[in-house]
């Protein structure tokens with residue numbers, strides 16, 4: 001009997017960097033990192049439908065700027081499909097519908113989430129049975145943040161961020177996320193880090209204190225240890241991010257932090273109620289989009305198909 005493959009939907013989370021230690025840029029143009037990623041409950045869903053060729057379509061939430069996302073072969077989901085196909089010595093087909101809720105170029109790794117989701121969805125649609133190790137290797141070829149989007153949870157990232165290991169995390173952490181209307185380019189922020197810190201150490205600052213705080217499960221402990229070496233460069237390029245952090249902290253956030261290369265600012269809260277209150281207060285100060293999410297959540301995983 002021939003079985004007709006049906007659509008496969010994969011949900012992939014945004015990430016925030018609880019610790020982002022950055023070392024001096026290497027000869028390959030990448031910076032060595034010690035980072036602690038956390039996957040949060042703000043997700044893109046990618047559905048792979050059976051088709052005769054490969055294509056990408058977008059369905060975006062109100063706060064996502066669809067105009068800046070390519071739907072051609074440069075879309076990260078499309079690139080993931082091509083790479084997975086090459087790995088298996090064939091051309092993969094599929095109509096990939098990306099329901100985007102993760103802001104673009106926001107420091108939340110939304111493109112990486114779509115790439116990871118495409119790997120998992122097409123692997124299942126075509127019954128390729130790619131090993132986890134191979135999926136992680138392909139993910140690393142697509143971008144430094146893509147392996148983490150596969151595994152999710154809370155994880156230590158080393159190398160250029162592509163080597164990921166889960167860490168002990170005893171808490172449920174509540175975050176308020178404030179995206180900007182205009183994204184920021186990751187390479188531009190790294191280049192500004194080089195200008196501001198020409199004497200950056202070869203080995204990036206470690207994350208031991210933050211890893212200890214995660215084991216306590218206490219928001220106040222975690223708040224004290226959040227760290228991002230790209231925050232100063234991001235604020236230097238966009239001074240309003242510094243003002244937003246001050247505003248959120250004066251409204252009661254335990255800590256505000258630029259997420260990755262920015263410009264999204266994340267605020268750690270005591271509880272779900274506290275996060276909802278803070279989100280309301282920030283919206284009243286004129287921020288059009290303020291999101292609440294908790295972490296850690298699962299990496300790229302199958303959910304029932306719905307488009």
Ligand SMILES: C[C@@](CO)(OP(=O)(O)O)[C@H](O)COP(=O)(O)OP(=O)(O)OC[C@H]1O[C@@H](n2ccc(N)nc2=O)[C@H](O)[C@@H]1O
Pocket residue numbers: 017020029030031032033035106107108109110112142143144145146159160161186187190259260261262
């Ligand atoms: C800064 C971080 C923190 O997690 O995330 P975002 O804020 O972009 O989400 C990441 O390092 C972004 O990872 P990702 O967006 O996957 O970067 P890649 O596609 O691998 O690389 C894009 C460019 O960023 C710079 N880059 C990236 C990673 C790294 N360790 N050093 C770098 O200098 C390089 O200029 C590279 O050409």
Ligand SMILES: Nc1ncnc2c1ncn2[C@@H]1O[C@H](COP(=O)(O)OP(=O)(O)O)[C@@H](O)[C@H]1O
Pocket residue numbers: 068069070074075076077098103104105106107108109110111112114115184186261262
């Ligand atoms: N599926 C995709 N979703 C979002 N951006 C994408 C995608 N494919 C390619 N891009 C491009 O990748 C760039 C970075 O996107 P994104 O991953 O959202 O940012 P960040 O690295 O800040 O988290 C964007 O400028 C966008 O044009």
